[in-house]
Amino acid sequence: MAQENLQIRPVQTQSKSKVWGMLGTMQPTAYIGAAILLLYVFVAIFAAQIAPYSYKKMAVAPPLSQPSREHIFGADQLGRDVFSRVIYGTRYVLLLSLAGTALGLILGSFLGLMSGYVGGWLDEVLMRTSEVLISIPFIVLALVIIAAAGPGMSGNPLLLIGVIAIIYAPRTARMARAVTIEVSTRDFITAAQLRGETALSIARRELLPMAIGTLLVEFAVRAGYAPVLIGSLGFLGFGAKPPTPEWGLMISENRVAIVTSPWTVLGPGLALALLVIGLNFLTEGISRIVGRSVQRGPV
Amino acid sequence: MILRILASRTFLSLVTLVFVSMVIFIALDVLPGDIASRNLGRFATEEQKAIFRQKMHLDRPIYQRYLTWIGGAARGDFGRSLSSERTVTSIISIKLRNTLMLATFAFLLYIPITLILAIISATRRNSLADNTISLLTLVGLSIPEFLLATILLILFAVKMPVFPSMSVLENVKTFPELLRALALPAITLAIVTSVYGIRMLRENLIEILNSDYIKIATLKGLSSWQVAWRHAVPNAILPTLNVTALNLAYLIGGVVVVERVFAYPGIGSQLVSGIQLLDVPVVEAIVLIVAGVYIFSNLIADVFGILVTPRLRTK
Numbered sequence: 001m002a003q004e005n006l007q008i009r010p011v012q013t014q015s016k017s018k019v020w021g022m023l024g025t026m027q028p029t030a031y032i033g034a035a036i037l038l039l040y041v042f043v044a045i046f047a048a049q050i051a052p053y054s055y056k057k058m059a060v061a062p063p064l065s066q067p068s069r070e071h072i073f074g075a076d077q078l079g080r081d082v083f084s085r086v087i088y089g090t091r092y093v094l095l096l097s098l099a100g101t102a103l104g105l106i107l108g109s110f111l112g113l114m115s116g117y118v119g120g121w122l123d124e125v126l127m128r129t130s131e132v133l134i135s136i137p138f139i140v141l142a143l144v145i146i147a148a149a150g151p152g153m154s155g156n157p158l159l160l161i162g163v164i165a166i167i168y169a170p171r172t173a174r175m176a177r178a179v180t181i182e183v184s185t186r187d188f189i190t191a192a193q194l195r196g197e198t199a200l201s202i203a204r205r206e207l208l209p210m211a212i213g214t215l216l217v218e219f220a221v222r223a224g225y226a227p228v229l230i231g232s233l234g235f236l237g238f239g240a241k242p243p244t245p246e247w248g249l250m251i252s253e254n255r256v257a258i259v260t261s262p263w264t265v266l267g268p269g270l271a272l273a274l275l276v277i278g279l280n281f282l283t284e285g286i287s288r289i290v291g292r293s294v295q296r297g298p299v
Numbered sequence: 300m301i302l303r304i305l306a307s308r309t310f311l312s313l314v315t316l317v318f319v320s321m322v323i324f325i326a327l328d329v330l331p332g333d334i335a336s337r338n339l340g341r342f343a344t345e346e347q348k349a350i351f352r353q354k355m356h357l358d359r360p361i362y363q364r365y366l367t368w369i370g371g372a373a374r375g376d377f378g379r380s381l382s383s384e385r386t387v388t389s390i391i392s393i394k395l396r397n398t399l400m401l402a403t404f405a406f407l408l409y410i411p412i413t414l415i416l417a418i419i420s421a422t423r424r425n426s427l428a429d430n431t432i433s434l435l436t437l438v439g440l441s442i443p444e445f446l447l448a449t450i451l452l453i454l455f456a457v458k459m460p461v462f463p464s465m466s467v468l469e470n471v472k473t474f475p476e477l478l479r480a481l482a483l484p485a486i487t488l489a490i491v492t493s494v495y496g497i498r499m500l501r502e503n504l505i506e507i508l509n510s511d512y513i514k515i516a517t518l519k520g521l522s523s524w525q526v527a528w529r530h531a532v533p534n535a536i537l538p539t540l541n542v543t544a545l546n547l548a549y550l551i552g553g554v555v556v557v558e559r560v561f562a563y564p565g566i567g568s569q570l571v572s573g574i575q576l577l578d579v580p581v582v583e584a585i586v587l588i589v590a591g592v593y594i595f596s597n598l599i600a601d602v603f604g605i606l607v608t609p610r611l612r613t614k
Contacts, residue, residue, distance in 0.1 A: 029437070132318045135590045137548070139555050140570065144586055147574045148326045228443040232556050235445045236571055251449060258449070259457050266453075269446045276441040284437065 030285020036278025044090040051084035055245040064257045064264070073267030076254050082264045085245035086271045092246050093275065096157055097226035100164025105219050107165060108172025109211065113203040115173060116180030127177070130170030138167055138225075139232055146238045155241030164229060168222050175218055179211040213290040220286050224279035231272050247272040305602055312598045319590045320372070324365050327579050368583070377584035382576040387584045391566060395588065397468060398558070398565035401488070402550035404481050408489035409546065413496035413539075418532065420497065421504035422523045432497065439494035448487045448560040455483060466563040484561045488554060492546040499542045503535035537607060544600035548593035 043050060052070070053060045061068075061075035068074070073082035115126040133141065142163045146154070153159045183189065184207065192202050231248030233239030240246035242253070247268035254264035343351075352358045356367065371378060377387035420432045442450075456464035466480045507513060508531050516526045555567035562568070566585050573581035 029434075128315075128318060131315050132322050135315055135319050135594050136323075136586060137589060137593065140586055140589055143555070143570065143574055144323065144326055144582070147577070147582065148329060224441070231443050232445055236556065236559060238574070248443075248445065251446065255449070258453060262453055262457075265449060269449065273438075273442050273446060276443070277438055280437055280441045 029281040030288070033278045033281025033283070033285060036274060037282055040090055040094060040275055040278065043087060044094045047088050047091050051081075051087040053081040053084040055085045055088035056080065056243045064261050066261055067263045073263045074261045076250070076264050077257065080243075082250070082254070082267050085250060086247065086268050089245040089247050089250070089268065089271065090275075092157075092240065092244060093227050093230055093272070096160055096164070096230055097223055100161040101168060101219060101223040101226050103161060104165035104168025105172050105215065105222065108169035109176040109208070109215055110203075111169065112173035112176025113180050113207050113211070114199070116177035117184055117203055117207060118199055123177075126173065130173050133166070133170040134174075138229060139236075141167055142229065142233055143236075143238060146233070154238070155244070157240075160230060160233070160239060163233075164226050167229070172215070172218055172222070175214055176211055179214055180207050183207060183210045217283065217287045217290050220279065220283035224276055224283055227272060227275055227279075301605065304605060308598060308601055308605075312594050316587075316591055316594050317369075319594075320369055320587055321365065323583055323586050323590075324368060325361070327583055328361060328364075372584070372587060378580045380578055380581050382573075382578040382581075387580045390581060391569065391584055391588070394564060394566045394569045397563065398551060398554060398567065400477075401481055401484055401554065401558075401563060401565060402547070404478070404485040405488035405492065405550055406547065408485060409493045409496065412489060412493040413500060414532070416493070417497045417500035417504060418524070418527045420501045421508060421531075422527050424505065433501075436494045436497050439490060440498075443556075444487060444491050445556045445560055447490060448484070448557050451483055451487055452560065464561070466561045468564060484554075484557050484563050487557050487560075488550060491557075492549060495542050496539060496546060500535055500539045503538045504531050507531045507534050537604060540600045540603060541597075544596040548596040551589060551592040 057080065059079035060081050061071050061079050063075060063077050063079045065071065065075045065079075071081050071083060073086065076082055076085070111126055111130075115123045136144065145163050145166060146159065149159055180203075189202065189206055192206050197205070227247075230239055230246065231251075234246040234248030234250075235252045237249075237252065240249050242249065250268040251265050254261075254268075257264050349358075356364055359367075368378065375388060377391070379385070380387050380390055383390070416432050420429045423429050452464055455461045462482045463480060464483075466484055468477075468480060471477045471480050504527065508527070513526060513530055516530050517523070521529070551566075554565060555570055557563070558565045558567035559571060566588070570582060570585045572578075573585065
């Protein structure tokens with residue numbers, strides 16, 4: 001991942017008012033991003049009120065019917081309302097993306113902080129392990145984990161959360177470690193050591209605040225990619241299981257109807273793309289506030 | 300000094316690859332359920348299972364099996380497929396060739412797209428063109444590849460049938476036919492990867508375009524395109540190499556989804572069917588190759604960086 005090659009500058013501690021001041025200089029894309037995300041959160045919370053039909057009720061419309069006033073995106077093969085399924089899908093995707101990213105980030109920053117601060121064999125072991133995991137591309141690693149978990153776990157939301165966390169944790173750990181190493185030679189860390197604080201408490205009270213800006217951007221970048229990961233796995237048939245209204249799965253289910261009713265595919269696709277666009281726009285805004293450029297690559 | 304650094308980098312890469320192989324082997328070995336009963340079906344007798352285990356050497360301890368496997372892998376022998384009687388190497392080599400073909404085509408599209416758009420963007424900063432390109436790349440990196448692939452499929456294979464919707468390679472005889480069959484997946488991959496390249500190169504170019512020697516070149520009377528091409532690009536390429544290495548690695552390994560959309564017979568599709576069939580040797584081999592490519596591309600980018608940047612040699 002390109003993130004590893006970043007030069008990480010420690011974040012300047014900014015007063016609240018300064019942060020608010022910077023909000024004013026933020027690019028409009030950041031506001032658009034925030035608005036899109038808020039819209040999704042709103043839709044996820046009130047999905048049951050917004051969706052005209054249930055996500056699993058079949059034959060509410062003729063199978064594969066065209067978009068109409070009652071069925072904005074038409075109906076799928078089983079006559080389910082695609083629009084309602086897209087709406088309900090927001091819940092699933094948002095929840096899993098956030099939970100997985102958060103878990104990966106917490107795990108990763110904890111390991112990274114400890115690795116950078118304690119050093120020695122712990123550092124060696126953790127960094128070798130993370131390097132191994134990073135050497136396997138996202139999707140491939142996800143597929144291996146899902147295969148290793150076995151058919152019994154397939155479609156389990158907890159497995160997907162775990163997959164996202166395992167993919168993100170080593171990458172986050174390396175970032176947190178880099179920040180920690182840069183910071184840990186500073187005087188206030190020595191002072192804390194002289195006060196007799198334990199490694200854990202130094203990590204939490206002295207190092208974490210210094211790394212928080214970097215980690216925030218990291219969270220935003222990762223959260224932006226999590227829906228893609230969930231969608232890709234669903235599309236390949238290794239993610240959510242029917243009748244879960246997950247967008248990637250819906251796209252793969254409705255692909256047979258791509259010629260006759262393309263909106264059954266484009267609808268969920270649009271929902272997924274717009275969410276990721278929103279998250280990425282917001283990330284750009286956050287990274288400007290924090291003063292760290294986001295550089296990324298695929299894999 | 301340089302040689303020592305290069306040697307240690309290469310050694311570290313090999314160590315990582317060995318660890319990767321262990322992790323893959325162990326992870327897929329602890330697969331829940333017995334490989335024998337899974338492959339022979341529920342109604343297999345104990346005797347059949349025992350014979351199967353013996354044939355596949357499953358009765359030996361794991362470290363022995365690992366050593367046999369990795370020893371074979373080093374010589375290009377990945378054992379036998381569980382789902383067919385063929386050797387893994389014979390199954391994979393064709394698929395690997397197909398994926399390499401696709402990746403090469405995509406990469407050849409990637410270079411001009413990235414260079415041209417990044418230079419336009421960086422030399423005309425904050426112009427309409429720059430803003431459009433910035434917005435498009437940001438949107439581009441937000442669109443999952445399977446979605447982009449599906450949209451291109453709808454547009455260019457269904458609505459305007461310019462390209463085939465499935466990349467069947469069996470009937471391909473001439474080179475133009477091959478290009479047509481590869482076009483849609485290659486274009487998808489080129490777009491997905493160049494989005495990252497453009498953003499990276501643009502940022503690097505802007506930094507360099509602000510330096511003094513560029514100002515002098517401009518004062519000499521060179522056109523902005525000449526300044527960019529002759530003075531800025533050579534210096535901006537280097538930091539972009541890392542992203543390009545990642546892109547290359549991605550082209551080999553991350554193509555799983557794109558290959559799947561176009562039913563392209565590459566290692567990505569093979570990996571997915573290997574996992575569906577629980578064909579462990581096939582999966583192990585593909586993951587190892589993909590990780591190897593990733594580690595190797597990064598090593599190349601590193602080494603190249605060290606060779607052309609004296610600053611990096613001191614560490």
